[in-house]
Amino acid sequence: MEAEKRIKELRELLEKFSYEYYVLDQPSVEDREYDRYYQELEELEKAYPQFQDANSPTQRVGGTVLAGFAKVVHEKPMLSMGNAFNLEDLKAFDERIRNEVGEVHYHVEYKIDGLAISLLYRDGRFVRAATRGDGTVGEDVTNNVKTIKSIPMAIAETKEMEVRGEVFLSKAQFARINEERAARGEELFANPRNAAAGSIRQLDSAIVAQRKLDAFLYTLVDAETFGIAKHSDALAYLDRLHIKTNPNRYLCDTIEEVWETILKISEIRDTLPYEIDGVVIKVDELEKQERLGATVKVPRWQIAYKFPAEEVETRLLDIVLTVGRTGRITPNAVLEPVRVAGTSVKAAQLHNEDMIKEKDIRIHDKVIVRKAGEIIPEVVRALTQKRDGTQVPYQFPTTCPICGGHLVRYPDEAAHYCINQDCPARVVESMIHYASRDAMDIDTLGEKRIKQLHDLGFLNTIEDIYRLNKRREELIALEGYKDKSVDKMLEAIEASKQNPLEDVLFGMGIRQVGKKAAQILAKRYGTMDALMQASEADLTMIKDIGAITAKSIRDFFDESGNQELIAHLKGYGQRMDSEKEERIESIFTDKTVVLTGTLQHYKRSDAKALLEKLGANVSGSVSAKTNYVIYGENAGSKLKKANELGVETMSEEAFMEEVQAYEVE
Structure with missing residues (x-):
């Protein structure tokens, strides 16, 4: 036609x-x-x-308005990067690399100051975009990414392809947006990174389109399956597909050459049309990247050199304490407002009593302030030479500033804790954490609203969140509360009851149990009741759950108040199990398995899910602890390493024959 x-x-x-x-x-x-x-x-x-x-x-112009963002599980985690701050750090990185894998080449790239993003193409078409999130689970922002005109909607590659990079806002667009916001009397964005992150999470894609975001892509996931052996060749391939990469990239033979490149980049940094906060150094050879592997948090084959943070002078007016959800006491410096790295700073964390003593920080001192990682303000040092006799040494209190309860400092810890379970500050912070996006994700019940409802007597415990539906008429009568907003909040609270066990565990704020540990525990035990019965010794045996975390978990569940909290949550209909399916005993049960190469009969994600049903721990890298490597076509460095280490290998056909013995859908 x-x-x-x-x-x-x-x-x-x-x-x-x-x-x-x-x-x-x-x-x-x-x-x-x-x-x-x-x-x-x-x-x-x-x-x-x-x-x-x-x-x-x-x-591409946008116009779709969403109620919220769907969750996306990253098949391969989007890991963070280790940091280097000087030549010595880089030399140590280089020495470790060469000791493990011999001669390498380094690929040097700009570290774009934006928001990490993952793009998925299938059959030559753009199908999905997701944020990094916590590295394991991100948010589907497909509609918003479609408005970025430098991202192609179609490419000349029909194989499924995941590409990762950074969404950013140019300096010119940042200036334009803030000028428009100023004209409307709106609060200005602090910096381009915050503006980009805020834009990509807009529920209205028409607003995103107006922001005129841009993107650089810097990683082709599983590049070996496209017959590519080097990271530099992968970027060249993306260029040929018209996927936008940063043309400012360099290949270096030695770490000294890397350092010279960094010095040149730092000289032109301010002339670039976009913000960069450092330089990324990667081993170029993909096979050697595989051999180096990754820790739980960072790839061992790359490192980020961070530019020295801007340091400014101001006066420390006072030191005040805040109380966290676990009772942890954090001293904070109250500063004369000063502009640092593009934002006004009037407070900075001092971490603990030892830091204050070691740096000899006194009230009324002139101090040097910077932003750690260009994000969190910190006091670098006191200018002792500028003291005029008005300075006062700080005495760390022995009682909680909120409830007056006794402060305790545990052995082997630098922090002090308020141990009063009923301390109002602990109660408020625990509710804020419970309702937060990474925990129960109760939309419309944010920090300000929780504090307000606490002050009004509506919220005094986590359980009270689930009692708000009985007080709808009282809420509507409050100033600033309308029928629609109250109903939306109550609906979000009701919906949170369907959240799986890992969200509940993280939300309850068990000391030492972060998002990842909560997921591990939920997957291992399946139900809250089973976890509550686990002994400290059993917990210690779980991979990535150490002795300190195990003791903290056991102490939490032994506390009668926490047992009552869980019982109340159950009574209000909160789900107390995980989404994991029952494991089927097989030769893969409790074994570490690696998938490599192009599978003909399974999608990689389906093969991974099948192995997990059979009790396997599916890993992304081969080591001496790997039990099986299952390989498809074009299997490269992982299969080679498995053979070198004597790890048992299995073809896709042999794997298919093996799983036929089990009743697995």
């Missing part, structure tokens, strides 16, 4: 023009000509709605 053919031609033509304009910065047509083609496409799509396509250039 002629109309269908012309629609396809126009879409390809407009994608080509966008690539030339937004990626190459070399437009081949005038804006007027682009608009003419765009208008023709709009008219044809309107006349022939059967040929509508969500990835059409006409759909």
Whole structure:
């Protein structure tokens, strides 16, 4: 049909023009000509709605309003990076690398100051975008990413492809947005990174389109399955697919050459049209990346050199204490407001009593302040030479500033704790944590509202959150509360009852139990009752749960108040089990298994899920502790390493024969 053919031609033509304009910065047509083609496409799509396509250039303008963001589980975790702050740190990194894998080449890239993103293409089409989130679970922001015109909606590669990178806001667009916000009397964004992160999480994609975000992609996941052996070649392949990468990248033979490159980059940093906060150094050879592997948090084959933080002088006016949800006491410096790295700073953490003593920080001192990692303000040092006799040494209190309860400092810990379970500060902070996005994700019940409802007597315990539905009329009568907003909050609270066990565990704020540990515990025990019966010795045997964490878990469940909390939550209908399925005993049970190569009969995610049903711990890297490596076509470095280490290998066909013996769907 002629109309269908012309629609396809126009879409390809407009994608080509966008690539030339937004990626190459070399437009081949005038804006007027682009608009003419765009208008023709709009008219044809309107006349022939059967040929509508969500990835059409006409759909990039946004307009979709979402109620919230769906969760996305990353098949391969989006890990953080280790940091280097000087040449000595880089030399230590280099020495470790060469000791383990011999000679390497280093790929040096700009560290873009934005928001990490994952893009998924299938059959040559863009199908999904997800934020990094906690590295394991992110949020689906597909509609918003479609508005970024430098990201192609179609590529010349039909194999499923995941590409990771950074969404950012240019300096020029950041200035424009803040000028517009100032004109409307709105609060200004602190910096481009915050603006980009806030934009990508807008529920209205039309607002995102107005922000004019951009992106650089810097990782092709599982590049070996595309016949690629080097990271630099993977980026070149992305270039050929018209996927935007940063052209400012360098190959270096030695760490000294890397350092020289870093010095050159630091000299031109301020002239760039976007913000960078450092430089990323990666081993270029993918096979050696595999051999180096990763820790739980960071890949061992890359490191980020962070530019020295801006340091400014101000006066420390006072030291005040805050009380966290676990009772932990944190001293904070009250500062004369000063601008640091683009934002006004009037407070900074002092961490604990030992830090204050070691740095000899006194009230009324002139101090040097910077932002650690260009995010968290910290006091670097006191300017003792500027003391004038008005300075007062700080005496750490022995009682809680909120409830007056006794403060305790546990052995082997630097922090003090308020041990009064009924301390109001602990109660409020525990409710804020419980309702937070990473825990129970109770939308509309944020920090300010919890504090307000606590002050009004509505919220005094976590259980009170689930009693709010009995006080709807009282809530509506409050100033600033409307029927719609109250009902939305109550609906979010009701919906949270369906959250799985790992969310509840993290939400309860057990000391030493973060998001990852909560997931491990939920997967291992399946139900709250089973976990509550686990002994300290049993807990210690779990991978990634150490002795200190095990004791903290056992202490938490031995406390009668916590047992009552769990009983009350059950009574209000809170789910107390995980989403894990029953394991089937097999030769893979409690074994570490690695998948490598291109599988012909399974999607990688399906094979992983199947192995987990059979009790396996599926890992991303091969080591001496690996029990099986299952390989498909084009298996590369992982299979080679398995053979070198004497790890048992299994072809996809042999794996299929093996699993036929078990009743697995």
